[in-house]
Amino acid sequence: MSSTRIMISSDPVPAQASAAASRGRKIARWMLRNPRIAFGAALFGIILLLTLLAPLLSPYDPLQMNPMNRLKPPSSEHLLGTDALGRDVFTRTLYGGRASLMVGFSVAIAATFIGLCIGLVSGYFRAVDNVLMLVMSGLMSIPGILLAIAMTTLSKASVTTVILAIVVPEVPRTARLVRSIVLTIREQPYVDAAIVTGSSVPRILFRHILPNTAAPLTVQATFICASAIIVEAYLSFLGAGTPPEVPSWGNLIAEARNFIRLAFWILLYPGLLLGLTVLSVNLLGDGLRDLLDPRLARQMKARS
Amino acid sequence: MIPSSPTLPLSEPDTVLEVRDLQVQFETIDGVAPVLEGLSYKLHAGETLAIVGESGCGKTIGALSLLRLAPSPPARITGGAILLNGRDILTLPEEDMRGIRGNDIAMIFQEPMTALNPVLTIGHQIVEPLMLHKRLSRAAAWERAVEMLRLVEIPEPERRVKEYPHQLSGGMRQRAMIAMALACGPKVLVADEPTTALDVTIQAQILALMADLKRRIGTAILLITHDLAVVAQTADRVVVMYAGRVVEDASVFELFENPRHPYTRGLLASIPKLSDGNERQKLEGIPGSVPPVGARPPGCTFAPRCTLAIDACRQSVPALDSVSPTHKVACWAVMDKTSKKELERAIV
Amino acid sequence: MSELSSSPPLLQVDDLIVRYPVKKGLLQPRKHVHAVNGVSFTVRRGETLALVGESGCGKTTVGRSIMRLVRPSSGAIRVDGIDVASLSRRQLKPYRRKIQMVFQDPYASLNPRMTAGEIIGEPLGNFGIAHGADRESRIMSLLERVGLGRSHFHRYPHEFSGGQRQRLGIARALAVEPSLIVGDEPLSALDVSVQAQIVNLLDHLQQEFGLSYLFIAHDLAVVQQISHRVAVMYLGRIVEIGETADIFRAPIHPYTQALLAAVPLPDPRKRRTIEPLRGEVPSPISPPSGCAFHPRCPLAEDRCRREVPRAQEFQAGHFAACHVMARNNQYAALQPVTA
Known part of the structure; x- marks a missing residue:
């Protein structure tokens, strides 16, 4: 009978002899168990590296025009061809990623942080909850794209304006998520225990409630990031986004649409990279969600 | 030899349900761990058999397995047989199983809502x-x-x-x-902690109702519970489980009056008894706690908490052995003594 | 017993009422649920008072009001003579050092993201009791006092068994050296073999530190084991209170009698064959008139339906609120009339 006992995660190799090897194997096993996270993270990492290392990877200036070389197809000189003003598409695609990812990250961080603050306050203090949630409902009813168009029309088009315009409608979503978590956690006996043992309100909020929001917020942040990258592309395509002189993926696609019959590559590569980025971030988010909520993951596996 | 007359209840009554060496394991991302390691018992027509044990002993998984309703994943039945009127329901196709659930074997749960x-x-x-x-x-x-x-x-x-x-x-x-x-x-009613979520006066009502229904309808009842008082009040026979195995199987009177397994004894010494006197009894309790699934010790799983444990207990699993016609126990220490006594008796 | 009764009470609860508003509709008048409806009792130093009753009787709300996790609607909660029922959060802090709580669910009452050391150290830090190495050594000694080891210091709650978690919860309550511990069903989530360990631990700690316990429970067999006095609650009121031995030997209120008769005995030779009590606890939103127990009471008469019975002393220190039993109460007749 005792032979049927199987040790969980037993490692036959002596730990000391090959600590590094076993660690590598552990990581490999973990990746195999979480293929979506592994694939998403790898893809995203590659894209991030490409954009960060753009100056090293390409000899061209993304803004350098060269009227002699207009709409050239991919060649050894210009890896992905050139656009209507003779600029290198490969370079511009990489640099474009910087703007798009910047918008994605900034929006994710800003929306999560502001939403977290509002959600914590709203969930813990009943007195302000009604007012705050009313304001959030109001914000949620503003169509994001119209807000962005209004904002870029009123002020000068800039990356900051775009970020702000995408953050505003995202904040209520995060705030509501955090609020619902706070409402469940504050009913937990361990929060009662913290009150009884004399913990101050900030201590209860930051030590007992906040850590529980980290996992779902991380997941939420990845989805916000992905959607912000797409929205930035929308807005730029409509001319209400990042200023046209900044090469973002949205701007590249917007410029390229006029030449799609003459030079499809101008549109194809920024579009492809945009799609892959969003896919990788979403995969990462999906995988993280399942990893951080094992109960949900098991149910989903049982159903399929 | 006296020819057995039909009025003498010497022959074993009809077995409605027999569980034979049932093996169930949990298969999760982190590995495989046994939950039930050879569960065996017989349920006779018209009787109430109580399966009693603490959390983590596998009693609920065993009950759900009777209907093949154990949540899978993680639970998987890896061996043994469940015989309903002599037919192994573990081998039946899912369609036939549907005809058995609710019809031949019905179940009531702890939380009716x-x-x-x-x-x-x-x-x-x-x-x-x-x-x-x-x-x-x-x-x-x-x-x-x-x-x-x-x-x-x-x-x-x-x-x-x-x-x-x-x-x-x-x-x-x-x-x-x-x-x-x-x-x-149904031929068999499986009641999984049917009164645990109820207040004591309501519990008394439900227990009285179940006793009354058993008298009138004669359905065999398999009562899954952790509450020894409920067992004493309702059961005819008792199977005591600990960490995935049966440790004792006896008629209710033998179990409460002459418990043999150290675990059963410890359990009985742990329950406070309502008394008319004003003296406080000292509760004994059992040191330590039930090992979690996946970290069960080798040999007898109770050995680390047992005061009688001998070397044999830590090495191999004791089998369920008879100490009387209606009393079986799986314990090396107890069997050691019993066999000595029997030897002495044989010599005298 | 006589020494206990002569000292002033540690906790005195007077006519405690806790109401919750029930929202029905926008235009309908506001209704209230009286979760606790005029409860009075005392807990003496070194004593264990058990508060028993079925679900919905308000015993947990009484405990939570004493901890000030719930704000009482009216009434007084005196601890060492100071009424804490209406104190603000800040004013409450010194009081929290005197009264601590052990919770029902040992899993949910420990923050899963804090280690055992952090959990026990939290009250020490909150009250500025000990810092640095001193705090660490205090935590270690608390761990040992509740039967855990030094090696548990850095472990997280999920690495403990149910019984060990409850020990942790007890260590956390002990950290501020309270006079009274309110236990809200601290045993009911535990396995029986572990229950007995915790009962013995609580007993031991009481003797060592002269602690008082207010023990909220539904299991009468456990209550008999651990309490000096028992208060029986039904629908927000105490129907009977007295010494444990008196209550279990000679219960007065018909509800107490039924409750005791309903406890299943762990003896197959003593099977209960009759249903002790018909019906179920009515909703506290619309409680019955008069004595709330009258719809289920075998002795109920007309007066019970009209008039709420008041508590009467039946023996020294043994009170019950029942019209029918009061009529035959010889003890009350012998007592001098007091205004």
Whole structure:
């Protein structure tokens, strides 16, 4: 009978002899168990590296025009061809990623942080909850794209304006998520225990409630990031986004649409990279969600 | 030899359900761990058999396995047999299993609110299996539903049958669930902690009802519980489980009057008994705690908490052995003593 | 016993009422649920008072009001003579050092993201009791006092068994050296073999530190084991209170009698064959008139339906609120009339 006992995660190799090897194997096993996270993270990492290392990877200036070389197809000189003003598409695609990812990250961080603050306050203090949630409902009813168009029309088009315009409608979503978590956690006996043992309100909020929001917020942040990258592309395509002189993926696609019959590559590569980025971030988010909520993951596996 | 007359209850009564060396394991992302390591018992016609044990002993997984309802993943049945009237239901196709659930083996649960469908009336939930299993007409099935509610002593059954679960109180819901379970006249009623979620006065009502129904209907009851007082009040026979194995199997009187396994003894010494006197008894308790699934010790799983443990206990698993015709125990220390006594007796 | 009764009470609860508003509709008048409806009792130093009753009787709300996790609607809660019922959050802090709580669910009452050391150290830090190495050594000694080891210091709650978690919860309550511990069903989530360990631990700690316990429970067999006095609650009121031995030997209120008769005995030779009590606890939103127990009471008469019975002393220190039993109460007749 005792032979049927199987040790969980037993490692036959002596730990000391090959600590590094076993660690590598552990990581490999973990990746195999979480293929979506592994694939998403790898893809995203590659894209991030490409954009960060753009100056090293390409000899061209993304803004350098060269009227002699207009709409050239991919060649050894210009890896992905050139656009209507003779600029290198490969370079511009990489640099474009910087703007798009910047918008994605900034929006994710800003929306999560502001939403977290509002959600914590709203969930813990009943007195302000009604007012705050009313304001959030109001914000949620503003169509994001119209807000962005209004904002870029009123002020000068800039990356900051775009970020702000995408953050505003995202904040209520995060705030509501955090609020619902706070409402469940504050009913937990361990929060009662913290009150009884004399913990101050900030201590209860930051030590007992906040850590529980980290996992779902991380997941939420990845989805916000992905959607912000797409929205930035929308807005730029409509001319209400990042200023046209900044090469973002949205701007590249917007410029390229006029030449799609003459030079499809101008549109194809920024579009492809945009799609892959969003896919990788979403995969990462999906995988993280399942990893951080094992109960949900098991149910989903049982159903399929 | 005296020829056995039909009035003498010497021959073993009919076995309705037999579980033979049932093996169940949990298979998760982190690995595989045994939950049930050879569960065996027999349930005879008309008797109440209690399966008793603490959390983590595998009693609930064992009960759910009877209906092949153990949540899978993670649970997987890896061996053994469950014989219902001599037929192994583990080998049946899923369609045939559906004909057995609710019809031959019915189940009542600890929390009636989660076992009843909140959007269907009580009547609807009784009628559906009747029409499915017994091929009753709608009218006949509704009539039987009212009759069942009357049987479990729900007042105004004609009105209650049209109500939704949330309109009933906790005790009434548990009665409704019993009515639902008994509607098709099952051979075996599996009751998983049927009174644990109830207040003590309601518990007494439900236990009285179950005893009364057993007398009148004669359904064999498999009672899964952690509460030894409930066992003493209702069971004919008791199977005591610890960490995935049966440690003792005895008639209820033998178990409470002459418990043999150190675990059973410890359990009995742990329960406070209501007394008329004002002296406080000292409760013994058992040191340590039940090992979690996946970290069970080799040999007898109780050995680390056992005061009688000898070397044999830590090395190999004791088998269930008879100490009397209606009393079996799996313990090296106990068997050691018993065999010595038997030897002495043989020599004298 | 006589020494206990002569000292002033540690906790005195007077006519405690806790109401919750029930929202029905926008235009309908506001209704209230009286979860606790005029409860009075005392807990003496070194004593264990058990508060028993079925679900919905308000025993947990009484405990939570004493901890000030719930704000009482009216009434007084005196601890060492100071009424804490209406104190603000800040004013409450010194009081929290005197009264601590052990919770029902040992899993949910420990923050899963804090280690055992952090959990026990939290009250020490909150009250500025000990810092640095001193705090660490205090935590270690608390761990040992509740039967855990030094090696448990850095472990997280999920690495403990149910019984060990409850020990942790007890260590956390002990950290501020309270006079009274309110236990809200601290045993009911535990396995029986572990229950006995915790009962013995609580007993031991009481003797060592002269602690008082207010023990909220539904299991009468356990209550008999651990309490000096028992108060029985039904629908927000105490129907009977007295010495444990008196209550279990000679219960007065018909509800107490039924409750005791309903406890299943762990002896197959003593099977209960009759249903002790019919019906169920009515909803506290619309409680019955008069004595709330009258719809289930075998002795109920007309007066019970009209008039709420008042508590009467039946024996020294043994009170019950029942019209029918009071009529035959010889003890009350012998007592001098007091205004």
